[in-house]
Every structure is written in structure tokens, then in C-alpha cells.
Amino acid sequence: MDEHEQPRHRVVVIGAGFGGLFATKALKNAPVDVTLINGTAYHLFQPLLYQVATGILSEGEIAPPIREVLKRQKNAKTLLGTATHIDPVAKRVDVVAPGVAYSVEYDSLIVAAGASQSYFGKNEFADFAPGMKSIDDALELRGRIFGAFELAEIETDPAAIDRLLTFVVVGAGPTGVEMAGQIAELAHRHLPGQYHNIDPRQARIILVDALPTVLSTFGDHLSTEALRQLHKLGVEVELSTKVVDVDESGIEVETDNGRRRIESSTKIWAAGVAAPALSVQLAQATGAETDRAGRLKVNPDTTVPGHPEIYAVGDMMALDQLPGVAQVAIQSGRHAAGQIKKRLAGQPTGQPFKYFDKGSLATISRFSAVASVGRFHFAGLLGWLLWLVVHLLYLVGFKNRVTAVLHWFVSFIGRGRSERVATFQQVFARRALQEYQEKLP
Known part of the structure; x- marks a missing residue:
């Protein structure tokens, strides 16, 4: 890099579910370097898990490799690991993977770590x-x-x-x-x-x-x-x-x-x-509030209060009583990516996330x-x-x-x-x- 050349804006995305993957893809032509961190090497189409469990589909049909999905996106790289700690002061994410621990620094952060199963304390x-x-x-x-x-x-x-x-x-x-x-x-x-x-x-x-x-x-x-x-x-x-x-x-x-x-x-x-443990840790680190399920209470534009560089999207965010469904994750991930692109282009940001409800579906037989x-x-x-x-x-x-x-x-x-x-x-x-x-x- 030339000594006068400015380093590119670093965007770290945590989670390769619908929110994280679609946020990453929305940044394809932006002047940024994206690092996508996920606990598995695949993107999971979670709504069809029951068909894997009952013998209709194989796991590979609902879980394509992330690297294959993003192979044409030159400004994105994928790292295997589970984010365990976010330091909003140092702007750093600590990650663990089998046999190794590492850290990644960011300028903007999109947290899309999804949700876990809740047994209501049992x-x-x-x-x-x-x-x-x-x-x-x-x-x-x-x-x-x-x-x-x-x-x-x-x-x-x-x-x-x-x-x-x-x-x-x-x-x-x-x-x-x-x-x-x-x-x-x-x-x-x-x-x-x-x-x-x-x-x-x-x-x-x-x-x-x-x-x-x-x-x-x-x-x-x-x-x-x-x-x-x-x-x-x-x-x-x-x-x-x-x-x-x-x-x-x-x-x-x-x-x-x-x-x-x-x-x-x-x-x-x-x-x-229930929200993942990372949601609670981020709330403690930023002073943000959480709802009863542990989801982060975010600003209308999906940013974490007091930290305009951090976005929480999908199942991790508590906003307007939105449901934890794929379309909320997809649209909020794209919204966060759009806000980052506007900020880098010198355009006004802070526009509230507006969810377009495309409906609900459930198959019975x-x-x-x-x-x-x-x-x-x-x-x-x-x-x-x-x-x-x-x-x-x-x-x-x-x-x-x-x-x-x-x-x-x-x-x-x-x-x-x-x-x-x-x-x-x-x-x-x-x-x-x-x-x-x-x-x-």
C-alpha cells in the first residue's frame, strides 16, 4: 500500500445466517473489506431443518458452503470461529475456533449471531x-x-x-x-x-x-x-x-x-x-438494554445506542416487536449494509429500518x-x-x-x-x- 493511500474501511460481520450473509452480499461493490465470521463453514437455511430431520432433504441441500456462495465477492473473506467477546472501545472482536483463538479489528460491525433454543430455564x-x-x-x-x-x-x-x-x-x-x-x-x-x-x-x-x-x-x-x-x-x-x-x-x-x-x-x-450469549456480552460492554429474551434494544436504524458503528440485526435485535423470521434478518442486514455505504459516501444516515412483511408460511403435509x-x-x-x-x-x-x-x-x-x-x-x-x-x- 502507498504511504499516502488511505486504508479501506473494515467491516466485520458476525454470523452467516440470513442477516449476516445478505449484509455481506449487499456490500459487494462497496469500498470496504468485509470479514465474515461464522461458527460453521456453511450458511444454514434453518426453516427446512425439519425436512432434514424427517428424511426428505440432505443437510447439504440446505447448507451451502459460505466460501462457495461468496466466491465471486472479492472484497469479502470468511473466517471460521465463534465470536465470544466484543470490545467496543478497541473496536475488536475476539474469536475462538477448534485449537485456536484470534482477534479481528473493525471500523464497522454488523452483529447477526442469530438465536438459540430456549428451554425457559430448564x-x-x-x-x-x-x-x-x-x-x-x-x-x-x-x-x-x-x-x-x-x-x-x-x-x-x-x-x-x-x-x-x-x-x-x-x-x-x-x-x-x-x-x-x-x-x-x-x-x-x-x-x-x-x-x-x-x-x-x-x-x-x-x-x-x-x-x-x-x-x-x-x-x-x-x-x-x-x-x-x-x-x-x-x-x-x-x-x-x-x-x-x-x-x-x-x-x-x-x-x-x-x-x-x-x-x-x-x-x-x-x-x-433466546438471544445468544454474545448479545448479553455486547449489552454489558455498551450499556445497551436487552428484552426478556436477551435481544439488544437497538435504535430505529438498528445501531446499538451510543455506538453508531455497531449494528445488531435479525434475531439479535429487539425493535418494534418484529418477529424472529428470515425476512426480518434479510431486510435488516441489507439495511445495515446500506447505512454503512451511505456513511462512506458522505450521505446522511440514521434512517429507520422499515420492515416489509412478505407474509408467513407453514406447511402441514x-x-x-x-x-x-x-x-x-x-x-x-x-x-x-x-x-x-x-x-x-x-x-x-x-x-x-x-x-x-x-x-x-x-x-x-x-x-x-x-x-x-x-x-x-x-x-x-x-x-x-x-x-x-x-x-x-
């Missing part, structure tokens, strides 16, 4: 009821779901068979509804005829939620339609039902009629999200979904077609779209599941990962 539930936030979660659940049918086939105790063939999904939001619907389709449509000693159609799929409705954010009409479709699939829906305990062989729930136990070997947790788009509500086949188009649109990479369509064709038109491979390692690796993470500095 984190021990995670050992028995995995969430749906990562590829590891989805592969573990795939092993547990398909493994339950295999173990039931060789079991001789009727009580044990019933326990193995009882699947409990906690949380009746989009993820829980989609998960329950797909397990029901497995049991009633895809697996019958493949076992000699059990009938998969005898499986019980129970959807539990403390709220009085399913898909509560979709409105009464679509909520009622979703409930009708779930019942049609054979899903037992238990609403106004609070989970009070979870262990290896079952789950305890509480209703107005008292407390009771559901014997179940496979439990899936799809209820509640093949050819059946519900969609809420502004004043319009769709259910059944029309809702499913809209779901199909939207998810294809946001799948990153042409190859991913093609293979996803092929696997959807196999699953929705035929009676097969393309990805039923599961290993003991996937099922039992959670404890090893926890022990590894506990050793990190």
Missing part, C-alpha cells in the same frame, strides 16, 4: 428433547425418529413398543406444526409395509403447546384450518398444556385438570428462542400449507404452492434448488424418503459436543 431438557436450530440437531433427531421404529420392530414388551412409537413435539408454532405433520406422514404414508412386527400407523404423534391455539400468529382462520389438517393427519393436539418435566422415557405436562405423564422415547423441542400475506390468507394446495415457490426462491445455490425439487418429488409424489441414513454417532454425539464446548476458553 436447559437439562435438551438432553432428552433436542431443539431445531442446527444441522447437528436435525441429524440427531433423524436418528432418533427412524431409530424409534427400528427398535420397536425388535422390542417384545408392549409398553416399550408404545413408548417407542409415541412422538411428542413441544411447541405449536410453524416449526412444531411442520415437524408433527411430517412425522405423521412418515408413520401413516411412507413407512407402512416395511416392518413385520409393528404397524407404523399405530404411532402416536402428540403436539403440545401452552397456548390455546396452533400457529397463534397466523390469525384465527388459518389457525383453525391448520388444526383441522393436523387432526386429519392423526396428530393429537394438546393445547393450553404446559411442559413441566422431561426425562429419557417421557414428558410431564400440566393442564387445568392437573399433572400427568406421557411415555415417549422421542421428544422434539420447538418452543421458545404434502399439498397442504397455510399462508398469510397481508390481507390475504391461503390454505390447502394454494398455500402449499406458495410455500414451495418461496422456499425455492430463498434456497441459496442453483444446485440446491434442483436437488431439493427432485427430493420433494420423491417424497410428495411418491412414497419414499431420500435421506433415511442415520448413525449412532449422530444420536449420541450431543454429550461429546457439550464436553468439548465446556473446555473452550
Whole structure:
């Protein structure tokens, strides 16, 4: 570099989810050097994790490598690691990766670290009821779901068979509804005829939620339609039902009629999200406030109060009661990138982030979904077609779209599941990962 040449503006982006990835791509032609830090080497299309868990898609189809996605963006580089500490005074991010720790300095910072699963203070539930936030979660659940049918086939105790063939999904939001619907389709449509000693159609799929409705954010009409479709699939829906305990062989729930136990070997947790630890650390370092979920209360332009160089976007920000959905992350990430470009161009900044709601979607079974788009509500086949188009649109990479369509064709038109491979390692690796993470500095 010439001694008179000014160094380029350094932008560090934490997280390669929807917010971080789209913020990075929005800076493609800006006079900046972007460093994208992520705990994995791939971008995860989280809304389709349940399809990995139920054998429809492979993990590679919803998780393209970040380097491949950004290979034509010359001003961006990717670093593997988990950001553990942000120093707003030194303008430095401390990062850890397997066997190494390092730091990255920034001029502007976009924090898009996403959200983690919340067990409402009962984190021990995670050992028995995995969430749906990562590829590891989805592969573990795939092993547990398909493994339950295999173990039931060789079991001789009727009580044990019933326990193995009882699947409990906690949380009746989009993820829980989609998960329950797909397990029901497995049991009633895809697996019958493949076992000699059990009938998969005898499986019980129970959807539990403390709220009085399913898909509560979709409105009464679509909520009622979703409930009708779930019942049609054979899903037992238990609403106004609070989970009070979870262990290896079952789950305890509480209703107005008292407390009771559901014997179940496979439990899936799809209820509640919480901000990551980095959100709390950044709040302490900057003096910013957080909401009950730990999300940062940001200014209208998504900057952290008192720090116009730091942006918190997506699931990490608390602003105008915006939901934790992909479109909020995408649009807020792009907004933060736009603010940085304006500041470097000498243009006024501070414009408030305006979210354009493109609607909410949830699929219940093949050819059946519900969609809420502004004043319009769709259910059944029309809702499913809209779901199909939207998810294809946001799948990153042409190859991913093609293979996803092929696997959807196999699953929705035929009676097969393309990805039923599961290993003991996937099922039992959670404890090893926890022990590894506990050793990190």
C-alpha cells in the first residue's frame, strides 16, 4: 500500500445466517473489506431443518458452503470461529475456533449471531428433547425418529413398543406444526409395509403447546384450518398444556385438570428462542438494554445506542416487536449494509429500518400449507404452492434448488424418503459436543 493511500474501511460481520450473509452480499461493490465470521463453514437455511430431520432433504441441500456462495465477492473473506467477546472501545472482536483463538479489528460491525433454543430455564431438557436450530440437531433427531421404529420392530414388551412409537413435539408454532405433520406422514404414508412386527400407523404423534391455539400468529382462520389438517393427519393436539418435566422415557405436562405423564422415547423441542450469549456480552460492554429474551434494544436504524458503528440485526435485535423470521434478518442486514455505504459516501444516515412483511408460511403435509400475506390468507394446495415457490426462491445455490425439487418429488409424489441414513454417532454425539464446548476458553 502507498504511504499516502488511505486504508479501506473494515467491516466485520458476525454470523452467516440470513442477516449476516445478505449484509455481506449487499456490500459487494462497496469500498470496504468485509470479514465474515461464522461458527460453521456453511450458511444454514434453518426453516427446512425439519425436512432434514424427517428424511426428505440432505443437510447439504440446505447448507451451502459460505466460501462457495461468496466466491465471486472479492472484497469479502470468511473466517471460521465463534465470536465470544466484543470490545467496543478497541473496536475488536475476539474469536475462538477448534485449537485456536484470534482477534479481528473493525471500523464497522454488523452483529447477526442469530438465536438459540430456549428451554425457559430448564436447559437439562435438551438432553432428552433436542431443539431445531442446527444441522447437528436435525441429524440427531433423524436418528432418533427412524431409530424409534427400528427398535420397536425388535422390542417384545408392549409398553416399550408404545413408548417407542409415541412422538411428542413441544411447541405449536410453524416449526412444531411442520415437524408433527411430517412425522405423521412418515408413520401413516411412507413407512407402512416395511416392518413385520409393528404397524407404523399405530404411532402416536402428540403436539403440545401452552397456548390455546396452533400457529397463534397466523390469525384465527388459518389457525383453525391448520388444526383441522393436523387432526386429519392423526396428530393429537394438546393445547393450553404446559411442559413441566422431561426425562429419557417421557414428558410431564400440566393442564387445568392437573399433572400427568406421557411415555415417549422421542421428544422434539420447538418452543421458545433466546438471544445468544454474545448479545448479553455486547449489552454489558455498551450499556445497551436487552428484552426478556436477551435481544439488544437497538435504535430505529438498528445501531446499538451510543455506538453508531455497531449494528445488531435479525434475531439479535429487539425493535418494534418484529418477529424472529428470515425476512426480518434479510431486510435488516441489507439495511445495515446500506447505512454503512451511505456513511462512506458522505450521505446522511440514521434512517429507520422499515420492515416489509412478505407474509408467513407453514406447511402441514404434502399439498397442504397455510399462508398469510397481508390481507390475504391461503390454505390447502394454494398455500402449499406458495410455500414451495418461496422456499425455492430463498434456497441459496442453483444446485440446491434442483436437488431439493427432485427430493420433494420423491417424497410428495411418491412414497419414499431420500435421506433415511442415520448413525449412532449422530444420536449420541450431543454429550461429546457439550464436553468439548465446556473446555473452550
